[in-house]
Amino acid sequence: EDQVTQSPEALRLQEGESSSLNCSYTVSGLRGLFWYRQDPGKGPEFLFTLYSAGEEKEKERLKATLTKKESFLHITAPKPEDSATYLCAVQASGDSWGKLQFGAGTQVVVTP
Amino acid sequence: DAGITQSPRHKVTETGTPVTLRCHQTENHRYMYWYRQDPGHGLRLIHYSYGVKDTDKGEVSDGYSVSRSKTEDFLLTLESATSSQTSVYFCAISEGTGVNEKLFFGSGTQLSVL
Incomplete structure (x- = not known):
């Protein structure tokens, strides 16, 4: 059975204090691993898709990396506006597009 | 939110009452999905549609249950x-082309069911 586990559940950072979020997964053939950001009261917002081990993607202070069993979302020198819940999701190679298996998320709070 | 409108935004109903939620898109995307989000469970897929009158669990x-009688409504x-x-x-919603696919959420x- 496909599974996605995110850790930690919650993370409190000082502004400028870099950290990493973990997403470990088990899936029968990975088609893609997705990272989303979700603000309170809103729907998830797409950040990255990673397709193969060794791949990296960057956007502003965020950098996502992928290995065969896990993905990391690195937040470098975070600002308060980076506060959000970050969701990881995987798509198995045998599934239709959009049938994603989501993790429960990591809630990040960045304080000034 | 990528041309996706969900209605209503909030609803309180009683146990045993039928309820219909609507999703309307202006992107002409082929695929539409319904997910639910609960604490500790993350997002879970309920049903999806890959075209008019084409749905799956x-x-x-x-x-x-779901219905899609027009491209824009689910x-x-x-x-x-x-x-x-x-x-x-x-x-x-997603384009459904299979190239650089991503989901856009409402x-x-x-x-709340009381």
Whole structure:
């Protein structure tokens, strides 16, 4: 059975204090691993898709990396506006597009 | 929110009452999805559609039905709402081309079943 586990559940950072979020997964053939950001009261917002081990993607202070069993979302020198819940999701190679298996998320709070 | 409108945004209903949630898109995307989000469970797929009148079940489809009579509209119906269906419901869309696919989500509907 496909599974996605995110850790930690919650993370409190000082502004400028870099950290990493973990997403470990088990899936029968990975088609893609997705990272989303979700603000309170809103729907998830797409950040990255990673397709193969060794791949990296960057956007502003965020950098996502992928290995065969896990993905990391690195937040470098975070600002308060980076506060959000970050969701990881995987798509198995045998599934239709959009049938994603989501993790429960990591809630990040960045304080000034 | 990528041209996706969910209605209503909030609803309170009683156990045993039928409820219909609506998702409307202006992107002309082929695929539409209904997810529910609960604390500790993350987002779980309820049903999805890959075209007009073409739908399929997701991970947690029991107690839900869907219909898609037009490309732009995808309806989720709870035939007889139960307290376990209290949740936040998100509609999502994707192009369905298979190239650089990504989901775009609506703002959600908060449903409370009392």
